[in-house]
Amino acid sequence: xxxLNHYSAWKYLFIAMVISVCALYALPNIYGKDPSVQISPEYxxxxxxxxxxKNKIDQQLQQAxxxxxKADLSSKQLLLRFKDTDTQLxxxxxxxxxxxxxxxxxxxxxxxxxWLRALxxxxxxxxLDLQGGVHFLMQVDMQTAVRQEEQxxxxxxxxxxRENKLHYKSILNPDAKSGGGIQISFNDVETKEKxxxxxxxxxxxxxxxxxxRASEFGLYLSLTEKSLKEFKQRALEQNTTxxxxxxxxxxxxxxxxxxxxxxxxxxxxxxxxNPGEAKKILGATATLEFRLVDEDGSSYGAxxxxxxxxxxxVTLKRKVIVTGDQIVDAAASVDQRSGSPxxxxxxxxxxxxxxxxxxTENVGKPMAVVFIETTLKTKxxxxxxxTTRTFEEEVISVAVIREAFGKRFQVTxxxxxxSRNLALLLRAGALKAPMEIIEERTIGPSLGxxxxxxxxLSIMIGFVAVLVFMVVRYSVFGLVANFALxxxxxxxxxxxxxxxxxxxxxxxAGIVLTLGMAVDANVLIFExxxxxxxxxxxxxxxxxxxxxxxxxxxxxxxxxxxIAAVMLFGFGTGPIKGFAITLSLGIITSMFTAxxxxxxxxxxxxxxxxxxxLPV
Numbered sequence: 001x002x003x004l005n006h007y008s009a010w011k012y013l014f015i016a017m018v019i020s021v022c023a024l025y026a027l028p029n030i031y032g033k034d035p036s037v038q039i040s041p042e043y044x045x046x047x048x049x050x051x052x053x054k055n056k057i058d059q060q061l062q063q064a065x066x067x068x069x070k071a072d073l074s075s076k077q078l079l080l081r082f083k084d085t086d087t088q089l090x091x092x093x094x095x096x097x098x099x100x101x102x103x104x105x106x107x108x109x110x111x112x113x114x115w116l117r118a119l120x121x122x123x124x125x126x127x128l129d130l131q132g133g134v135h136f137l138m139q140v141d142m143q144t145a146v147r148q149e150e151q152x153x154x155x156x157x158x159x160x161x162r163e164n165k166l167h168y169k170s171i172l173n174p175d176a177k178s179g180g181g182i183q184i185s186f187n188d189v190e191t192k193e194k195x196x197x198x199x200x201x202x203x204x205x206x207x208x209x210x211x212x213r214a215s216e217f218g219l220y221l222s223l224t225e226k227s228l229k230e231f232k233q234r235a236l237e238q239n240t241t242x243x244x245x246x247x248x249x250x251x252x253x254x255x256x257x258x259x260x261x262x263x264x265x266x267x268x269x270x271x272x273x274n275p276g277e278a279k280k281i282l283g284a285t286a287t288l289e290f291r292l293v294d295e296d297g298s299s300y301g302a303x304x305x306x307x308x309x310x311x312x313x314v315t316l317k318r319k320v321i322v323t324g325d326q327i328v329d330a331a332a333s334v335d336q337r338s339g340s341p342x343x344x345x346x347x348x349x350x351x352x353x354x355x356x357x358x359x360t361e362n363v364g365k366p367m368a369v370v371f372i373e374t375t376l377k378t379k380x381x382x383x384x385x386x387t388t389r390t391f392e393e394e395v396i397s398v399a400v401i402r403e404a405f406g407k408r409f410q411v412t413x414x415x416x417x418x419s420r421n422l423a424l425l426l427r428a429g430a431l432k433a434p435m436e437i438i439e440e441r442t443i444g445p446s447l448g449x450x451x452x453x454x455x456x457l458s459i460m461i462g463f464v465a466v467l468v469f470m471v472v473r474y475s476v477f478g479l480v481a482n483f484a485l486x487x488x489x490x491x492x493x494x495x496x497x498x499x500x501x502x503x504x505x506x507x508x509a510g511i512v513l514t515l516g517m518a519v520d521a522n523v524l525i526f527e528x529x530x531x532x533x534x535x536x537x538x539x540x541x542x543x544x545x546x547x548x549x550x551x552x553x554x555x556x557x558x559x560x561x562x563i564a565a566v567m568l569f570g571f572g573t574g575p576i577k578g579f580a581i582t583l584s585l586g587i588i589t590s591m592f593t594a595x596x597x598x599x600x601x602x603x604x605x606x607x608x609x610x611x612x613x614l615p616v
Contacts, residue, residue, distance in 0.1 A: 005543050005607035007600055015600050019487055022494035028112040028123040029493055033131065033271075034069060034081035035088035036109040037095060039102050049078050060098055066091050072109075079109055108132070108271045124496045126270060127504035127578065128256070128443055130452050133270040136282065137439035138243075140263045143180075145235050145433030146228070147173065150182055153206070153221070155319075157184070157199070166195055169216060181222035183211065192217045232262065235433040240265050243282060256502075265435070270502070279437065287324025288345070288411065290355070291316040293366040293398060305370060308396045316368050316395070321358045324372075326351030330423040335412055341419040342410045356406035363401050369411050371396040455508035462512050463489070466519055474526050476615040477602070481522035484598040488518045491589045496582065506579035514586025517561070521554045521594035526616055539611035547599055554595065562587045 039057070040049065054073055057080070061068065066087060072079040082088040088106060096104040108131055110123050128135060150173045161168055169185040186192040196208055196219060205227035211218040223231065236259060243265060244257045256268035267282060294302040294315045301318035329346040347355060359367070372393050397412055466485065470478035492514065496503065529546035537545065562584060569580035606614070 005540055005603045007603045007607070012600060012604070015597060019490065019597075022491045024116075024119070024494075025121045025497050026490050026494040028110065028116050028121045029497060031111040031113070031123070033108040033123075033126075034083075034111045035085045036082065036107045037080045037088060037092050038077055038105045038107045039080075039095065039099065040077040040105075041102055049073070049076060054078055057095065057099075060094060061091060064090070064094055066094065079107075081109055081111075105272065122497060122500065124493070125500055125502040126452070127502050127507070127575075128268045128270045129505045129575075130455070130503060131270050132443045133268060133272050135439075135441040135443065136267040136279075136437050137260070138265045138267060138282070138435045139438045140236055140239055140265065141434040141436065142232055142235065142263055146223070146231070147180055148433075149223075149231060150180060153182055153203075157182070160198070160202075161195065164194075164198065166191055166198070168195065181220055184219045184221070185213075186217045186219075189217050192219060195219065236263065236265070239433055239435060243267060247282070264438075282437075287372050288327070289323055289370040289372060290321040291319070291368050291370060292321065292358070292362060293317070293368055295366070305368070305393060305395045307398075308371070308394050314368060314395055314398060316370070321367070322347060322351045322355050326354075332416075332420040332423040333410075335410065338412070340412055341416040342412045343419045343423050344408065344410045346408050347406070352407035355409075356404055359401050359406075360404040363403065366398050366400050368395045368398045370394070455505060458512055459508065459515070462515050466515055470519060470522070474522075474616055476605075477522075477526050477529075480598050480601045480605070481519055481526070481594075483601060484522065484593040485515065485518050487597050488586075488589050488593040489515070491593065492582070492586055495585050495589065501581055502578060503582075504575050504578040506575040507582045510579045510582030510586060513583060514590060518586065518590035518594060520557070521550070521590065522598055524550045524553055525594075525598075529614065529616055533614065533616075539606070539614045542614065543602060543606065547595070551595065554591070558587050558591055 039053070051073070054071060057078070067083075068087075068091065069081045069083055072081070080091060082091060092104060092106050112121065112123060154171055154173050157171055167187075168191065169187055170183075171185075172183045174180055174183060184195065186195070199206065199219075199221065200208060203221075205224055206221045207224050209220045209222075211220040240257060240259055244255070247255045247257065247267070247269065255270070256266065258266050260266050294317045297315060299317040302315050303318065304313045304315045306313050326348050327345055328348050331344045333342055333344055334340070335342040370393055372391075463485070467482045470481045470485075472478070474481065489511075492511065501507075525546045528550045529542045532542035532545045533539070565580045565584040565587065569577050569584065572580060
């Protein structure tokens with residue numbers, strides 16, 4: 001009977017290793033975060049972040065008697081850490097006014113020691129409600145998106161009708177006030193009917209209605225109700241994905257980007273304290289257009305563009321070969337022949353075929369690359385922040401087509417930093433529909449700090465209350481349960497940190513709930529041990545029976561709760577997901593600590609000994 005409650009040495013070693021590793025990866029959470037100011041080049045700026053910039057900033061801060069704790073310098077940014085938010089704000093106000101060509105933003109940077117970072121140990125991300133940040137509600141301009149989609153049909157129809165030698169009088173895309181759609185007019189009814197059949201055959205997503213007048217025959221085309229609904233759905237999904245990609249590319253930790261209704265997107269950027277700079281992240285776009293050069297000036301609708309290098313303006317044909325929304329990947333690199341910066345571009349199947357066809361037909365002719373950049377500028381007017389959108393187009397390169405090419409090629413003519421930024425924004429994708437910010441909120445770090453303090457206080461009160469109850473109720477066995485509970489908290493925090501999960505206020509509620517549930521298993525086990533003792537079993541047999549017979553009940557209760565948590569995660573959003581994650585992980589870790597860790601501790605204290613009674 002004495003061997004009933006005995007663990008092999010390897011089991012103790014395994015438990016000790018698990019707890020030690022988890023304690024190591026939970027450790028970064030005790031160091032907190034430093035109020036910081038982040039300095040990085042603005043989009044399409046060739047200014048470098050280097051030691052010279054750091055020295056310049058040091059001089060400015062010294063003259064203003066502002067001290068920082070530490071400076072982290074990399075090729076992409078300079079991060080200055082400060083002792084408190086007041087000093088951070090002073091430095092931010094000073095540097096924002098004095099640094100031209102740079103984005104200066106307030107942030108919160110983890111204060112994790114370098115040796116822990118080298119091991120890959122990172123603290124949990126904190127949600128917007130715990131560390132502050134910015135919240136935007138963005139409205140998608142669906143009317144403009146639909147007009148843009150209809151304009152694509154207009155371009156396709158012009159090509160289709162020309163290829164089939166069908167002559168029309170006019171083809172227009174009226175504005176939204178006029179009802180939108182596509183209006184085609186003809187001089188004769190025969191051409192009208194031929195085009196009706198041609199469009200009806202290949203464009204089943206369009207409705208075709210007669211719109212004849214006294215002096216001409218006409219057709220009115222518009223998206224069907226089903227097609228319109230699907231298009232709006234795709235536009236919202238693409239915008240949401242684009243915003244998510246853009247924020248991820250720019251390094252904002254754990255953003256929340258999710259749809260709200262049919263035409264809105266919620267964007268939350270934890271840790272970012274400057275809404276003006278956040279707008280630049282969301283609003284800045286860059287894309288490319290590829291057009292043939294109009295060499296003899298005979299092309300209808302040709303347009304003149306300025307050139308990046310300052311040389312004479314160049315006239316380009318109206319028809320666009322490929323646009324930015326047909327680009328599926330982009331990477332900054334170096335041209336192997338010239339050594340100059342280059343952006344390697346990969347097109348989708350449709351864009352690749354179009355590029356190949358045009359370059360095959362125009363070998364020996366010049367083609368231009370038009371760089372189009374849209375940025376949001378924020379400035380104070382009468383004490384209020386006013387945001388304006390700037391739009392700039394310029395030719396960055398003109399090159400003769402030496403041979404046909406299609407899916408993958410390179411673009412030169414940019415500076416190194418511009419090449420990197422272009423690749424970043426092309427990878428992030430283009431917005432399918434224009435968006436505007438209709439609501440914005442800034443949650444200060446002090447409010448987030450207060451939430452964290454209250455959350456931690458609730459955890460500590462709950463933790464201590466459980467500890468006291470278990471000791472009073474179960475004596476030494478209660479102490480064992482408390483030790484297992486402490487290990488449960490350490491392992492849970494470590495898992496949340498390793499998974500880089502975002503901790504929110506509902507997540508803290510999940511941890512508090514887990515603390516109460518974590519001792520449920522030990523209560524069932526200890527009560528079972530009491531029953532066995534009352535029935536006359538020996539102490540060793542009672543311990544063995546208590547753990548063995550209570551296991552089924554513990555597993556059933558935890559599995560049902562886990563199923564509910566999984567459902568919450570699957571169907572919930574934002575904060576509910578945070579609660580579900582902490583609850584799910586808490587259930588799993590409590591099973592391990594309440595059954596395995598507490599059993600190992602009991603076995604170590606009482607296993608293999610002749611006992612007359614148990615302190616339970």
